Structures are given as C-alpha cells and as structure tokens.
Amino acid sequence: MPLNAPIILTWFRVAMIPMVIGLFYLPENWMSVPMRDTVAALAFILAAATDWFDGWLARRWNQTSAFGAFLDPVADKLMVSAALLVLLDLGRVDIFIAFIIIGREITISALREWMAQIGASASVAVHRLGKFKTAAQMIAIPCLLYDRSLYGVNLRILGLLLIVIAAILTVWSMCYYLQRAWPAIREKSIKL
Secondary structure, X not given: OOOOHHHHHHHHHHHHHHHHHHHOOOOOOOOOHHHHHHHHXXXXXXXXXXXXXXXXXXXXXXXXXXXXXXXXXXXXXXXXXXXXXXXXXXXXXXXXXXXXXXXXXXHHHHHHHHHHHXXXXXXXXXXXHHHHHHHHHHHHHHHHHHOOEEOOEEHHHHHHHHHHHHHHHHHHXXXXXXXXXXXXXXXXXHHO
C-alpha cells in the first residue's frame, strides 16, 4: 500500500467519519446543539474539501495509484452514507431520500466492480451526471447538518431542496450507468 499525501488525506477523510457521528452522541451539557451542528457541518465541509484536494494533488504530483483509486470513492461513500444516517436519525432527511442515495451507491459500486471483472469498466466510467449529483449532495449535507439560517439564508430549506435534486440526479445517473452497462450485462447473461 503506497503512502503519500493524497492517500493520507483520503485516510483523514475516513477518520473524520466517526468524529462527525460521535458529535451527535455528546451530552448537551458538553456541547450545545447549535455548536454541535456547526462543528459537524464544518467537519463535513473539511472532509469534502479533502476529497477534491487529494485528487488534485495525486494528479499534480503524479501520485495516482490503484489503491488510491480504490480508497477515494470508498471514503466518499462512507462519508455520505454516515452523514445521511445521522440526518435520518435527526429527522432532517426522509428515509426514502437516504435509501435512494445509499442504495444507488451500493448498486453502482457493485456494477463497477462487476464491469471491471469482465473488462468493460470504461462503459461505467464517471459521468458528469454523477459529478452533479455529488456536488448537490456535498452542499446539501452540511446545510442539513447546520440546520438553521446563516446570513439570512435558511440552510435547512436549501439543504432539503438540494438533497431532493441529488436524489433525482442519483436515479438519473444510475439509469445512465445501467443503460451503458446493459449490453455487456446481456452478453454475459446469455453466455452463462
């Protein structure tokens, strides 16, 4: 396993997950709810920023690796899933939205793994729909973690709007990836 700055940033993102979740188990006399929500939102923003930064560093410093390519999306999916489960527990996101987003991540991860095994991973390469979906949920989640207004903007409303957009883009991008993979799926199914 290579150890370089991009991979260290990715491991940092993984390590942030229990910290963000742990904040919601602290007694209120240790940290007020508004402070907890603020710290959680800022921690999520920091973790999301490392997602962009580790990829940029890996490309800039030519430190890309197979392990980094594996770990980076796993860290992203764990971070988003953990945050959605916290938001679900707090009643700030609907179970249907959380299920759509987490279910899609599991489905597409399994699809990508299977397509790589049959040598057709290019057909399910990251598409801009997936990038838009990721951007919407990476903005929505800290808004929902913060859960109040900031500079006159109701972040709860903005977060709810963006998480619905993310869920729609989630379904749309999943359909796109499945459509792209369908010829290979059919071909392999016939041979079995």
